[in-house]
Amino acid sequence: MSDNPNDPVPFRPYVPDTQPLNDTPSYGSTHKRHPTQKLIRLPHTITETTGPRFSADKYGAIMDLSTAVGGQAIGERIIVHGTITDEDGRPVPHTMVEIWQANATGRYNHPGDTHDAPLDPHFFGKGRVYTDENGYYKFITIKPGAYPWGNHYNAWRPNHIHYSYFGPGFASRLITQMYFPGDPLLELDPIYQCIPDLAARERLVSKFDISITEPNWALGYRFDVVLRGRGATPMETN
Amino acid sequence: MSATPTTGSQTIGPYWHLLEEPEWADLTRFGATGELITLTGTIRDGDGALVTDACVEIWQASPPASDVFQGWGRARTDTDGRFSFRTLKPGPVPGRGNALQAPHIAITILARGILIAIHTRAYFAGEKQNELDPLLTMIEEPARRSTLIAEPTTPGVWNLDIRLQGEGETVFLDI
């Protein structure tokens, strides 16, 4: 393959041990769902380096999950904010963030969730926000409850919020979960523990943030997210 | 500038449908015109069982994105393990170097039990450029290569069945 100056700049490979393996035996649902053949490494083309663009005019923002159908959700109201940057610290501006979560009792507003905990008529658990030009985002919700699952005896998921990010290209797509500081279930959770590198794992835990906490109203948490950077570091392009 | 690695991936889980907007499976919904096609298929696990809770996303760089064609869509697998998209048939797009890539649609598979996105592609049976496509030509075994090639069923409908693991396992990509 000869070089072409018009070739798109690829996204950078993931740093070893900072991402989970799909073959993670402690998480039972992976057993029959992980590929066993070697993945084919595909040098990035425009199919991987470009991606969809979303905007609030087509896909309206849902910034406050804490009220629905004219009433306030039960639970501890929280504000979550942070920045989305790439691996070199550059903001990822105007990118869509999708959010979903259980209610304060640990129950999803989803027909598949059979956990014996009450639904909340004032909580749907779905949000959608966009970063500003500095990669900053913020939304309001209630703290989700922990819930049991069938992975092993007495298995409970730690409190968590699910997120979906797009970033600038098809290959920068990221799905993750945000956790809360001091949760004793983290140590026991095979999904959280699937990320080998401790520092990378701990970055999934939000930080309590008094600076965004609103007096007499809501606690604040900070969750900063990093999406893939481009293959060439700034040094190399200079 | 100090570099921070990409945030770790976690499974999309069984409750991602809270996000679902069923119309997102129709990429032509804003009035796109061109060769309309349906891209459909089933997803099966290592036991051959249908995967009925997956989130399947597609992206295509051709035709180029516009106000009426975003090039991206999302669909669930239904109780028959089947996903289905309405889109425009892509044309060839540049590869690296001076290569040309055969028409293809990039596919992301997310589900409970999948901790980091699984990627593959759908090519189209009978396309002349398939024989020169940089990815397809990298795969020596014809049976493996065929896991990336959608077959026509009825006019305008292309089917690609995906096997996550085991016999007939789909070729997946490290991007």
Ligand SMILES: [Fe+2]
């Ligand atoms: Fe969850």
